[in-house]
Amino acid sequence: MLLRVDSLTVRYRTPDRNGDVRALTDASVSVEHGETYGLLGESGSGKTTLARALVGLLDDAGEVRGGHAWFDAVPPAWTDADGTPRADVVSDDTPVRADGTTDLLALPDAHLRDLRWAEIALVPQRAMGALDPAYTVGAQIREAVRRHHPDADAGRRARDALTRLGLRAARAEDHPHVLSGGERQRVVLAMALACDPALLVVDEPTTGLDAVARDRLLDDLASLDAAVLLVSHDLAALAETADRLAVLHDGRVVETGPTEAVLGDPASDHTAALRDAWRAGGGAWD
Numbered sequence: 094m095l096l097r098v099d100s101l102t103v104r105y106r107t108p109d110r111n112g113d114v115r116a117l118t119d120a121s122v123s124v125e126h127g128e129t130y131g132l133l134g135e136s137g138s139g140k141t142t143l144a145r146a147l148v149g150l151l152d153d154a155g156e157v158r159g160g161h162a163w164f165d166a167v168p169p170a171w172t173d174a175d176g177t178p179r180a181d182v183v184s185d186d187t188p189v190r191a192d193g194t195t196d197l198l199a200l201p202d203a204h205l206r207d208l209r210w211a212e213i214a215l216v217p218q219r220a221m222g223a224l225d226p227a228y229t230v231g232a233q234i235r236e237a238v239r240r241h242h243p244d245a246d247a248g249r250r251a252r253d254a255l256t257r258l259g260l261r262a263a264r265a266e267d268h269p270h271v272l273s274g275g276e277r278q279r280v281v282l283a284m285a286l287a288c289d290p291a292l293l294v295v296d297e298p299t300t301g302l303d304a305v306a307r308d309r310l311l312d313d314l315a316s317l318d319a320a321v322l323l324v325s326h327d328l329a330a331l332a333e334t335a336d337r338l339a340v341l342h343d344g345r346v347v348e349t350g351p352t353e354a355v356l357g358d359p360a361s362d363h364t365a366a367l368r369d370a371w372r373a374g375g376g377a378w379d
């Protein structure tokens with residue numbers, strides 16, 4: 094198991110409204126090494142909250158009120174030379190277990206920063222807007238690699254990641270504004286990929302892409318060696334790419350299972366309604 098989220102509960106403080114927003118309640122999902130795991134839900138169901146809570150990047154108003162997110166990695170400062178967790182940090186008081194997993198939700202910020210990108214990378218919504226217009230895309234990818242893997246050959250990793258995502262290596266010399274929206278989205282994914290994380294959390298990657306760019310991006314995501322937690326309201330995208338699915342509704346996981354089983358024979362009325370709407374629009378498996 095690469096990631097096991099147990100009973101994650103998140104609230105947003107809203108001083109100007111009556112009571113907090115219950116964004117996630119007891120949400121549990123688990124992701125295996127190498128698989129593509131889809132998180133499906135309508136707008137406002139809590140998908141982005143789950144994605145951001147994992148990497149410690151909730152909005153200031155967001156608060157984790159309970160749960161664990163056991164992840165198969167230990168911050169480098171807490172490991173011995175052979176990569177196993179140091180005996181003195183494995184205890185009931187620390188978020189590290191002897192089996193080499195760490196509770197991301199209980200990890201001090203500095204240690205979480207050491208795992209971010211290097212082990213778990215979030216590609217946020219509208220990520221393409223996050224590129225700095227002043228630098229070439231290659232420079233930005235190389236900088237990300239150097240920050241997280243100082244000993245790696247950043248140039249080679251940048252070129253490999255770009256070509257892996259169907260962009261010519263020469264595009265590394267381009268500034269973001271000369272790339273299309275789909276190309277920019279793939280550059281941001283390449284940046285994450287170049288850091289070689291075990292898990293990529295990708296939030297609504299197809300928003301704003303045309304059909305060709307969208308299909309291409311989904312193919313790329315499905316073929317990565319890294320595990321992908323693919324967050325989307327786009328059932329068609331998840332039906333095409335996800336090995337397994339969790340369906341979120343009003344901050345609760347209403348259903349999980351292999352994609353074909355969940356969509357073929359939904360256990361919850363909510364999933365059935367999403368599936369029927371998708372079929373009515375012509376959706377089907379290959």
Ligand SMILES: Nc1ncnc2c1ncn2[C@@H]1O[C@H](COP(=O)(O)OP(=O)(O)OP(=O)(O)O)[C@@H](O)[C@H]1O
Pocket residue numbers: 105106107114115116134135136137138139140141142143152154155326
């Ligand atoms: N900073 C915030 N303050 C207050 N409420 C928030 C905040 N961020 C999100 N929420 C609320 O938390 C709930 C879950 O939001 P979230 O963004 O996780 O949903 P989502 O499924 O990702 O939606 P979308 O697909 O529209 O991005 C929603 O009711 C939303 O209004």
